[in-house]
Every structure is written in structure tokens, then in C-alpha cells.
Ligand code: FES
């Protein structure tokens with residue numbers, strides 16, 4: 001029984017109550033994933049499971065057996081940061097920095113969702129390809145709360161990365 | 168404060184009124200106002216790389232050997248006492264190390280309440296913490312469980328059985344108004360201000376408005392939960408906390424646990440949002456006590472529910488604002504009175520009338536606040552306490568009056584713009600609100616607004632524009648200390664126990680120190696977040712930046728003296744005094760004769776020194792007492808209201824600020840916007856729902872308390888006059904709180920313009936518009 005976390009296999013904990021978030025933070029000391037509510041309301045604990053975004057506070061660690069988990073620590077490094085990490089700094093997409101890892105992980109998966117043509121509540125035409133727009137990004141990022149109010153910078157950073165990718 | 172303290176403050180102000188301005192701090196404007204290089208530059212945050220990689224270490228993330236975990240139990244009744252307490256099942260549960268209740272909690276005293284008179288006091292509640300069976304509010308902590316893992320602690324906490332004898336509690340705001348108290352002061356201001364006879368003026372004014380405005384309770388809801396990791400090491404205590412008040416918390420914990428100041432170290436290098444909520448509350452005290460009993464390090468991270476139960480928020484208010492105006496729209500009466508909650512064991516008087524005293528000229532004033540006593544978790548300071556909601560009432564009233572008279576609301580404000588403080592008659596240090604309005608109106612396109620409500624439509628939507636003033640006082644805290652170490656290699660370290668909650672503390676002080684010391688920003692390190700460093704002030708009242716800046720100014724003066732002494736008689740600058748030189752390009756140079764200069768490297772080499780270190784405290788902030796020092800803003804909003812659902816969508820929001828020198832446009836813009844976004848929540852969605860029957864908060868989750876999410880937040884525009892305040896360090900005034908002020912009124916005024924409906928009850932939810 002193992003979970004692949006940022007490329008390394010980790011044993012599934014014996015206590016079935018342990019959430020993926022607590023496994024990451026308390027047992028593996030991967031504290032980049034944050035906790036703001038422990039009930040799926042804030043998005044601070046967002047991580048990637050097999051490339052898709054998930055709330056690690058609502059995920060039991062035992063459910064992750066055989067899956068591949070990527071946290072903010074696995075997304076980019078000091079030498080080789082993820083494009084979103086660089087863009088967040090550039091656009092001041094954070095203040096206290098607490099919601100930030102969750103916002104970045106969510107954004108990484110969200111851009112892939114748009115690329116894959118998954119529509120959202122604000123998608124104007126369900127039959128046409130989905131386009132990246134400010135409105136789409138705002139809607140799709142609404143599960144990630146930010147109390148410091150860095151919303152404009154976050155959306156600007158994401159749009160910049162999306163534009164660079166499209167270029 | 169008492170009547171006696173009122174008298175003292177008043178007499179100091181009177182004396183200072185006669186003292187020539189040059190003798191006071193800020194008497195001669197800070198020379199850096201005119202001579203800045205790094206300051207005012209658009210710089211990215213120094214801690215950005217750590218934050219975006221999840222490497223910034225928060226309080227509940229510090230790893231420790233033998234760490235164990237705590238979980239709390241809260242009272243489910245409001246007033247009463249515990250009659251039966253059965254902890255046997257919890258104690259027998261797997262992994263449990265300790266169950267702590269009032270029976271075995273170490274005996275400690277109570278915290279001294281925050282007050283401006285005792286700077287070391289930081290308590291938000293003076294109630295005993297788990298010392299007795301009595302329960303004083305719903306949600307008070309009654310037990311803590313410590314176990315090997317969080318899961319074990321949480322489970323065991325659920326096994327504790329408690330019976331209570333319940334007393335009748337005071338939980339109804341309206342009922343308690345009859346017994347409201349009228350305090351002598353609100354913070355350091357006299358509470359009751361009566362100039363002329365406002366009620367009589369109101370009665371005979373040709374134009375008047377007189378209404379009641381209501382604002383609900385609010386919670387800070389920083390995304391980081393309150394958390395603490397505590398370790399006793401020998402007789403000393405190390406507390407990794409999420410706090411806005413590092414140095415004073417260390418002092419308060421030392422006092423409470425009978426330790427010497429040096430025996431307590433509080434570390435808090437990063438705080439995941441504070442907004443007034445991250446102070447010293449019961450949880451730190453419980454964690455420290457539990458760690459002592461189990462003799463192991465303990466981590467206590469509150470659940471979101473616990474944060475609502477035991478960390479107070481903003482008090483609800485009921486405010487009356489009445490304005491009388493003559494035929495020209497000049498105010499003859501301004502009345503602002505009201506009620507807010509302040510239990511006798513709390514510290515925060517929710518100062519919603521303080522801003523009103525400086526906003527408008529009027530022939531007469533009647534201003535007074537009354538405190539309602541309820542059995543609730545004590546309310547506390549939350550972003551722009553007072554002004555955030557006081558401006559809602561006053562600025563809606565202005566809009567109502569403008570509508571009644573039939574003139575533009577900006578013009579009405581202009582006609583009543585004061586040239587001195589309307590009540591104290593003190594001169595303003597600097598004030599350009601009229602310019603902020605003019606600039607903002609132009610950028611926003613205010614001239615396109617139709618004065619007639621409900622005149623603009625677009626399909627399902629009614630469209631409206633509104634504006635309002637924001638305001639927040641300048642504050643510089645006494646007792647800010649820093650240490651500067653300047654090295655022979657031309658680098659310098661500035662140290663202060665200051666806190667970083669997202670304001671960009673280090674980023675901005677590095678920019679400042681670079682200019683102050685005449686060094687490049689790369690040469691400066693700013694150490695903070697640790698009570699072992701020279702004591703900084705708490706981060707509150709938008710005062711940290713100028714308070715620390717004032718201390719750096721004082722330390723730089725000392726450093727200059729020290730360097731001149733070390734330079735001695737063989738230096739090109741020999742004979743020059745501190746007043747004759749400035750620090751520039753990595754050395755000291757004469758002001759009148761810049762060719763007389765010597766580099767730090769050369770001075771220190773000749774003196775055979777590797778480094779020189781000085782410590783200093785900022786001067787007493789007397790400028791605040793001699794001058795009226797306020798920031799102000801003009802907020803503009805355009806929104807749509809659905810004819811079908813009553814839903815409000817804010818399309819455009821602009822803030823035009825007059826806040827002194829802007830030190831870093833990038834981080835400043837973020838702070839302004841962050842405040843304005845919290846203002847959108849205040850206007851439209853945020854409300855702590857309090858069950859007046861049970862005394863219990865009903866929406867203690869982020870799912871039920873609605874803070875703005877991405878889709879709620881439009882692109883926000885901010886601009887500023889940038890005019891320096893000649894009386895403050897760097898010409899700056901705080902910017903952390905003013906952003907939220909005025910926003911709720913701008914939104915409500917725009918809703919009126921769109922629909923013709925005047926909502927005087929926050930939040931402006933759709934049910935009120937149908
Ligand atoms: S901690 Fe997982 S959504 Fe808030």
C-alpha cells in the first residue's frame with residue numbers, strides 16, 4: 001500500500017482517519033499545503049491527484065493508495081519554478097501567502113481543464129471550444145478563497161501564463 | 168480610559184498646541200521625502216519566492232521532536248456553571264496523554280486588556296481561562312485534550328461529557344440597550360462631543376436626514392487558522408505563534424506564567440492574515456499550560472468552528488446619523504450616536520464615531536457611543552475598527568441628503584470640507600480629499616451618472632453608480648525599537664520584532680533602510696518576527712510601517728554620531744557634526760560640501776572595526792497630538808441589480824486615496840485592493856449570524872459566512888495623490904485599513920442610484936431588494 005507523493009512512494013498510514021492533508025503536513029512535513037477550514041470550503045489544501053485538483057482535507061489518505069499526488073513542493077523548485085509561481089510574484093498575486101499554494105495548484109489543474117474543453121457555469125457556448133477569459137478564470141477559481149484580497153493579481157498571473165502557453 | 172485620562176490627554180494636546188511645530192517630531196519634514204531612491208519604487212515582495220513555493224513556515228508547521236496535539240471542547244451553553252464533568256472515557260481513549268479542565272489547569276491570573284495606556288497589555292478578554300466551573304459565553308473553552316495525534320485528540324475530545332446549570336443570559340441586543348453604558352472615552356478620544364445644540368439646529372434646518380443604520384457582527388476569517396506550537400525548554404518557554412503582537416505577547420505570557428521576560432520567546436515570522444484577529448486569546452494560554460503539564464511540545468491549531476467560538480469579531484452596531492443643512496447645503500447639525508457591544512471583560516469599543524469627527528465641518532455636533540453588555544465572546548478590533556462601519560452610516564446619510572437637496576453628492580461633500588479639524592480645531596498635517604474626489608471622478612467617469620434613481624437599464628439589470636468617502640487616522644506607536652548593524656563590507660542588518668501578515672513589512676523597510684543608510688537594497692537585511700529581537704510595536708491601527716520607520720530614523724541618527732566618532736580627526740569629514748552630514752552612496756558626506764566624504768568601509772577599516780551596532784527607540788509620537796492626521800479616500804462603485812432576483816453584481820470599483828507617500832506602489836495597490844474587497848464582503852455578503860435565543864453563532868464555517876470569492880471580485884482600480892505628509896516619517900501614513908472604509912456606503916449608494924431603494928441594514932442581500 002503506497003501513495004506516490006511528488007515522485008516518492010510513501011506508505012499509507014495505519015489510522016484510516018488520517019486525511020491526505022494531515023498526512024502531508026503532520027507526518028511528511030510537506031507544509032506547503034495549507035489548512036483553512038478542513039471541510040472543503042476554502043481551497044487552501046488544494047493538491048493534484050493524477051494531475052487533477054482535489055481538496056486534500058476532504059480526501060482520506062487511505063483512498064490515495066496507488067495514486068500519484070503532487071503538492072506545491074513538487075510543482076516547482078527554487079531553481080526551476082513553475083510558470084505560475086513566477087507569474088504570481090510578478091503580479092503580486094498574494095499578500096500573506098497562506099492561500100497561495102492552493103491557488104497555484106488549483107490554477108495549474110484549472111488551465112488543463114479549460115484546454116480539455118470542460119465547460120463552466122459562465123461558458124457562453126457549450127458547443128464551441130472553451131476559451132480562457134477573465135470571467136472563466138474567476139468562476140473556475142472561486143473555490144479558492146483569499147482573505148487578503150489578492151484576487152486581481154491572481155487572475156492576472158493566471159491569464160499571463162495562459163497567454164504564454166497559447167503563444 | 169477614565170475621565171482623569173481624558174483630562175490628561177486634553178491638557179497635553181493644549182500644551183502642544185502652543186509648542187512650535189519645529190520642536191516636535193515631524194517639525195522639520197523627513198529629508199527622505201525629497202530624496203528617495205528605493206522608496207516609491209515598484210518592487211516585488213522579498214518573501215515572494217518562499218511564499219509561492221510553500222516554503223514560508225507558519226506557526227502550526229514547526230516540526231518538533233515528541234510533538235503532541237491538542238483539541239478543545241467548547242461550552243454549549245451561554246451562562247452558567249459546569250455541574251458534572253466526566254472525562255473518564257476521554258482519558259481511556261487511545262493515544263491520550265492529558266485531559267485538562269478547570270480542575271487540573273495550572274492556576275494562573277488573568278490577562279491585562281489591550282489599552283493604549285499600557286502598551287504591554289494585549290488581552291482581548293479579562294475572563295479567567297479554564298480556572299473555574301463558571302461559563303460566561305457560548306463557545307468558551309472548557310476542556311482540552313492532548314494526544315499523540317490530532318485524530319486521537321479530536322476523538323477523545325468528543326468523549327468528554329459535561330452537564331451545566333444554566334443561568335439566564337443577556338443575548339438580545341435590543342433588550343440590553345436600556346442598560347447601555349456611556350463610557351468617558353473611546354480609545355484616547357473623549358466619547359461624548361457636544362458642540363452647539365445639534366437637535367435644535369436639526370429641527371430648524373431647511374434640509375435634513377435622520378435615520379438609523381444597522382451593521383451586523385463580522386469575523387476576520389484570515390485563511391490561516393489560529394495556531395500555536397509550544398515548547399518548554401528547561402524553565403523557558405518557546406511559542407511559535409500566529410500573532411500580530413509578538414513582543415507584547417511574550418511579555419504578557421511571561422507575566423501570566425510567572426517567568427522573566429527573557430524566559431519567553433515568541434516567534435512569528437509569517438502570519439497567514441490577521442486583520443485584528445490574531446492577538447492573544449485563550450488558546451495560546453491553554454496550549455502553554457498543557458505543554459507544561461505533559462512536559463512535551465504541544466501543537467494546537469484551532470478548527471474554523473473554534474475560531475468563531477473563541478476569537479471575537481467586529482461588534483454589530485445600531486447607529487443614528489442625522490444631518491441638517493442650510494439652503495446652500497452647508498451643515499448646521501451633525502449627529503452620530505449609537506450602540507455597539509462591549510462586555511465589561513472585553514477591550515474593544517468599536518469606535519464607529521471617531522472618523523465622523525474629522526470628516527465634515529458643521530455648525531453643531533452631537534456625537535456619543537453607548538456600550539451594550541451581552542454575554543458573548545468579547546468583540547475585538549477588525550480591519551478599520553469603527554471607520555469601516557461608521558463610514559457606512561455617515562456616507563449613506565450624505566448621499567441621502569444630497570438626493571433630498573437635489574445636488575451632486577461630491578459637490579455636497581466639497582461644500583462641507585473642513586480646513587481644520589472640525590472639533591479640536593487642530594491644523595491638518597495634510598489633507599487633499601477634494602483632489603482625491605476630483606481625480607477619482609474623472610478616471611471613473613462620474614459625469615455619466617444619472618442623478619435620477621432607477622433611470623439606467625440593461626435588459627434584466629438596473630445599473631447605478633455611487634460614491635463615498637473613506638477615512639482612517641494616522642497612528643505611530645510609541646515604544647518601537649530597532650537595532651542596526653552596519654558592516655565593513657557595506658552591508659547592514661536592521662532588526663526588530665515586527666510582524667509580517669502580508670503587508671510586505673520586510674520589503675518596504677529594506678527599501679526604507681537602503682535610502683536612509685545610503686546603501687543599495689541588496690545590501691540590507693531586515694530581521695523580524697521574533698521577540699528576541701528589539702521590541703517592535705504590534706501590527707495594528709495601520710501603524711507598523713511608520714512606527715518602525717520612526718525607530719530606524721532614530722537609530723540612524725545614533726549611527727551617524729557613532730560613525731563620526733569612529734572617523735576621528737584624520738578623516739575628510741573630521742569636524743563635521745551630525746546635522747552637517749548625510750548618509751549617501753555607502754558613506755558619510757557633508758551636506759554643504761559633498762566632496763568631504765568617507766565611505767563606511769574606510770571609516771570602519773581605519774577604526775579597526777568589522778561592524779558598528781546601534782539600538783534606538785522611535786521618538787514619542789507627539790505629532791499625533793498636535794496635528795489632525797488622517798488619511799482619506801473617495802470610493803466609486805458601479806453595479807447592476809437584477810430586476811428578477813435582486814442579485815447585486817459589482818462591475819467597477821475605484822479607490823482614490825490620499826494617504827501620504829506611497830512607499831511601494833505594487834504592495835500598496837495590493838493592500839488598498841485587499842481592503843476594498845473586504846469592503847465588498849461587508850457591503851454585500853458578510854454577516855456573523857447570532858442566535859439571540861441561545862447566544863450561539865449559527866454560521867461558524869467558511870461555507871456559511873460568505874467572504875468574497877473570485878467571481879465576486881471585479882477588476883479594481885486604485886490611484887493616489889501621493890502627496891507626502893510633512894509631519895510623518897517618510898511622509899507616509901498607514902494604508903492597511905483605509906481600503907475597507909467607505910466601500911459599503913459607495914455600494915449602498917450605487918444600489919439606491921440603480922433601484923431607488925435605500926438599504927440601511929448591512930449586508931445588502933437580495934431579499935432586501937425584492
Ligand atoms: S482546508 Fe481544505 S478546503 Fe479548506
Ligand code: FES
Pocket residue numbers: 093094095096097098099100145146147148149150390439440669
Ligand atoms: S494571500 Fe492571504 S489569504 Fe490569500
